[in-house]
Amino acid sequence: MKMKFLELIRTAKTFTPGGRPPVEVLADVNLEISKGEFVSVIGHSGCGKSTLLTLIAGLELPTDGSVCFREREIERPGPERAVVFQNHSLLPWRTVLQNVLLAVDAVFARESRAQRKARAERWLDKVGLREHMHKYPHEISGGMKQRAGIARALSMEPEVLLLDEPFGALDALTRAQLQDEVLRLHAENNLTVFMVTHDIDEAVYCSDRIVMMNVGPRATIGQILPVPFARPRERLALMESPAFVHCRTECVRFLYAQKRPGTVASITPVTAPMEGVLAPA
Numbered sequence: 001m002k003m004k005f006l007e008l009i010r011t012a013k014t015f016t017p018g019g020r021p022p023v024e025v026l027a028d029v030n031l032e033i034s035k036g037e038f039v040s041v042i043g044h045s046g047c048g049k050s051t052l053l054t055l056i057a058g059l060e061l062p063t064d065g066s067v068c069f070r071e072r073e074i075e076r077p078g079p080e081r082a083v084v085f086q087n088h089s090l091l092p093w094r095t096v097l098q099n100v101l102l103a104v105d106a107v108f109a110r111e112s113r114a115q116r117k118a119r120a121e122r123w124l125d126k127v128g129l130r131e132h133m134h135k136y137p138h139e140i141s142g143g144m145k146q147r148a149g150i151a152r153a154l155s156m157e158p159e160v161l162l163l164d165e166p167f168g169a170l171d172a173l174t175r176a177q178l179q180d181e182v183l184r185l186h187a188e189n190n191l192t193v194f195m196v197t198h199d200i201d202e203a204v205y206c207s208d209r210i211v212m213m214n215v216g217p218r219a220t221i222g223q224i225l226p227v228p229f230a231r232p233r234e235r236l237a238l239m240e241s242p243a244f245v246h247c248r249t250e251c252v253r254f255l256y257a258q259k260r261p262g263t264v265a266s267i268t269p270v271t272a273p274m275e276g277v278l279a280p281a
């Protein structure tokens, strides 16, 4: 039987902050992700998306059930599962190259200094930062910092790239550019990507499947939407297609349905005109 790549089995996470009542964030999350898949997670703020990502990263452990990578329980962070957060988290007193080298040095400690430097430079080149690698984080733009964060993550040659709202702080154009870069890197490196996002268009454009989370406490997966578009994807053609609009509407419908009944009623007139462009089932 084929080995399972990434799997969450009846995963639950409860936080017990000192002196306060426990917070049951996630309960009974079941999900299997294949190698090379691009999976996005959407859901209302505070439902537990980042918590789910930190469990896969190994930064937190589940309080029940398990999270497995290649059928072994994830117990700690590892270079095969690299994370990029929304706030790039580069060290301000190191240049872009030195920041990436930190990751490379940790993972490829056995290689010579020259080899490690070449690795870091190669990844910075791949994300378009060749010209800027000797600058400090404060000397480059937000988009460049995010690129540097991606280069640092990929320089460890991970199998899984975990992205937590990686482009949330960027303008629409830079965001679109970086999405395309991540899609290219995903294809070139047979990466598996797990991305938390609030941007439904981003989720539909990038993903093979969209995991939609219920609201918490005890949040779990409410629905999984397959996104059947071929790759490479052509942004404009895709976004105009009825199939794209259908996927996006499914996401919006799910998110609104998670809110209180009064809220659902108030948005019905807004979503109704979109019905006409749904792809046939």
Ligand SMILES: Nc1ncnc2c1ncn2[C@@H]1O[C@H](COP(=O)(O)OP(=O)(O)OP(=O)(O)O)[C@@H](O)[C@H]1O
Binding pocket: 015, 016, 017, 023, 025, 043, 044, 045, 046, 047, 048, 049, 050, 051, 052
């Ligand atoms: N270390 C922690 N200790 C206690 N509670 C926590 C901890 N981390 C997260 N939580 C709680 O878990 C819940 C889910 O948080 P999480 O950050 O996973 O949500 P999210 O879906 O990523 O939200 P957002 O979309 O706003 O980023 C929140 O109620 C949060 O307060």
Ligand SMILES: [Mg+2]
Binding pocket: 049, 050, 051, 196
């Ligand atoms: Mg979050």
